[in-house]
Amino acid sequence: MSALLQAIGLSKHFGGVYAIRNVSLSISAGKITGILGPNGAGKTTLFDLLTGFLPADRGEVRLGDTLLTGKRADRIVNLGCARTFQLCRPFTGMSVVQNVMVGCLAPRVRDLKTTHARALHLLEEVGLGDKASLPAHALSQGDLRRLEIARALGTKPLLLLLDEPFSGLGAHEAETLSALIRQLNRDEGITVLMIEHRLRDLMLLAEHLLVMDSGKVIADGEPEAVMREPSVVAAYIGTRENGHAAARDTEP
Amino acid sequence: MSKAYANLAGATGFMAVMIVLPLVVRGRYFVGVLTLGLIYGIWAASWDFMSGLTGRENFGHALFIGAGAYTAGFLNTIWMANPWWSLPAAACVAVVFSLAVGIPTLRLSGPYFSLATLAAAAIMQRLTLIFWERTGGEDGLQGIAPLLKSPLELYYLCLFSLVAVVAILLAISASPWGMILRAIGGDELACRASGHNTTLYKVAAFAIGAAPAGLGGALYAHHQLQVGPQLLSVFVSVSVITMAYVGGIGSMYGAAIGAILLTVLTELLRGAGEWRLLVYSTVLVLMLFFRPHGLVAPLWQALRGGSE
Numbered sequence: 001m002s003a004l005l006q007a008i009g010l011s012k013h014f015g016g017v018y019a020i021r022n023v024s025l026s027i028s029a030g031k032i033t034g035i036l037g038p039n040g041a042g043k044t045t046l047f048d049l050l051t052g053f054l055p056a057d058r059g060e061v062r063l064g065d066t067l068l069t070g071k072r073a074d075r076i077v078n079l080g081c082a083r084t085f086q087l088c089r090p091f092t093g094m095s096v097v098q099n100v101m102v103g104c105l106a107p108r109v110r111d112l113k114t115t116h117a118r119a120l121h122l123l124e125e126v127g128l129g130d131k132a133s134l135p136a137h138a139l140s141q142g143d144l145r146r147l148e149i150a151r152a153l154g155t156k157p158l159l160l161l162l163d164e165p166f167s168g169l170g171a172h173e174a175e176t177l178s179a180l181i182r183q184l185n186r187d188e189g190i191t192v193l194m195i196e197h198r199l200r201d202l203m204l205l206a207e208h209l210l211v212m213d214s215g216k217v218i219a220d221g222e223p224e225a226v227m228r229e230p231s232v233v234a235a236y237i238g239t240r241e242n243g244h245a246a247a248r249d250t251e252p
Numbered sequence: 253m254s255k256a257y258a259n260l261a262g263a264t265g266f267m268a269v270m271i272v273l274p275l276v277v278r279g280r281y282f283v284g285v286l287t288l289g290l291i292y293g294i295w296a297a298s299w300d301f302m303s304g305l306t307g308r309e310n311f312g313h314a315l316f317i318g319a320g321a322y323t324a325g326f327l328n329t330i331w332m333a334n335p336w337w338s339l340p341a342a343a344c345v346a347v348v349f350s351l352a353v354g355i356p357t358l359r360l361s362g363p364y365f366s367l368a369t370l371a372a373a374a375i376m377q378r379l380t381l382i383f384w385e386r387t388g389g390e391d392g393l394q395g396i397a398p399l400l401k402s403p404l405e406l407y408y409l410c411l412f413s414l415v416a417v418v419a420i421l422l423a424i425s426a427s428p429w430g431m432i433l434r435a436i437g438g439d440e441l442a443c444r445a446s447g448h449n450t451t452l453y454k455v456a457a458f459a460i461g462a463a464p465a466g467l468g469g470a471l472y473a474h475h476q477l478q479v480g481p482q483l484l485s486v487f488v489s490v491s492v493i494t495m496a497y498v499g500g501i502g503s504m505y506g507a508a509i510g511a512i513l514l515t516v517l518t519e520l521l522r523g524a525g526e527w528r529l530l531v532y533s534t535v536l537v538l539m540l541f542f543r544p545h546g547l548v549a550p551l552w553q554a555l556r557g558g559s560e
Binding site: 073155 | 428437443446
């Protein structure tokens with residue numbers, strides 16, 4: 001497997017505190033990779049560095065052969081690297097389909113004649129076809145997640161970065177979202193990198209797992225193997241718990 | 253489709269009323285008040301285009317208004333140019349000012365943009381007093397030539413300008429371009445995550461909104477036949493914002509009609525003497541309290557049935 005996204009020696013500090021410390025990673029094309037870690041481990045900061053929403057202090061990021069470091073966030077999106085946010089950020093005051101159209105209007109993929117049709121098609125794909133003309137603020141949390149994903153898909157990403165897509169979702173909503181992510185990965189060949197707290201959902205989806213703690217990557221590999229590593233068990237689940245028993249629990 | 257027809261009918265009705273009004277209610281004074289209302293309409297609609305759509309509030313629209321009016325004044329009184337040159341020149345100068353203020357401040361998040369616009373207009377007002385030998389100081393520039401022979405002709409020129417400006421701004425706001433501006437207003441970070449260079453869009457929208465403001469400034473100069481530093485004051489900026497709020501933010505036509513209504517209301521209250529400001533302020537406060545989304549545009553949408 002070739003690496004689609006590669007980061008070498010990324011660091012970022014806020015004041016005297018390192019949020020990210022010398023992180024290197026390599027995301028294989030065509031896979032679903034999960035990032036796991038306790039609160040404050042630096043997962044979202046890592047996303048911000050990868051997508052150009054924050055400048056890195058040191059290190060570099062490449063998408064294929066293209067250097068992303070130093071590029072503006074909107075340029076990085078147009079190179080094929082789209083993201084969603086931990087808290088849904090719909091465009092208030094606009095309809096659901098208009099929200100997705102804004103993604104479809106990204107300069108790299110813009111085609112004014114088909115924008116509306118493409119947006120409707122994407123809404124069908126994520127299961128919001130019947131809600132296209134509703135105002136965005138009328139959607140439930142689960143629907144907002146799917147709206148965010150549809151908007152990101154509008155930019156035709158090679159790599160989709162999802163920041164805690166399951167947070168705030170009920171079990172049923174999480175299941176349909178899992179199915180959607182798997183379908184995007186399998187049928188459309190979109191590489192997925194996702195941060196997730198909910199172990200069970202992540203273990204079912206991810207083919208590769210990175211575990212972060214205190215701004216560093218402490219484990220990297222096959223999910224089953226990674227979850228057995230003592231350092232992971234200690235950092236994420238706690239020292240007294242048995243890795244397997246805890247892995248079956250879903251974080252509240 | 254029926255909404256499009258309703259909008260067309262509404263626009264036609266508005267035009268008909270505005271064309272007939274000065275013919276029915278005669279009198280130089282009343283035509284003058286209505287002309288001022290139309291000019292304020294251009295200012296309020298142009299403010300609404302940038303600030304209403306993107307949500308970045310410009311507290312110094314008077315900078316563009318004043319820049320346009322002084323451009324007309326200088327051209328006319330010092331260089332003795334044909335008054336018609338004032339209109340394009342004023343729009344261009346306003347755009348240059350908007351780029352000078354917008355490029356450094358619109359890339360920043362937070363209140364910097366609003367503060368910078370507020371400060372820029374205040375500085376410009378100060379400069380007109382400091383360089384009083386050229387600008388006439390407090391007295392301003394006097395003896396500006398009229399554009400047209402009669403006040404009624406100027407009224408119709410202003411009406412045409414207002415309708416043209418609102419039509420152009422509405423066309424842009426209905427285009428994909430306008431959709432991206434609205435998305436910036438909805439959530440700028442998410443708009444950037446959708447692949448749009450939001451800074452560029454904001455600067456462009458600021459410049460597009462500045463041009464009609466400058467044009468309106470030139471019309472004002474040729475209407476009043478003089479320009480003074482009070483045109484650059486915070487009072488003008490805030491009046492324009494108030495008018496846009498009364499009209500309904502982000503609608504442009506609402507801002508324009510709100511401006512006409514408030515200008516006429518101010519004049520009608522002149523009879524109330526000292527009570528004028530109190531009545532005016534009370535009306536505004538009550539309105540913003542009970543109708544925070546404004547009056548004109550929401551009312552029209554309710555009449556027509558459904559928004560957008």
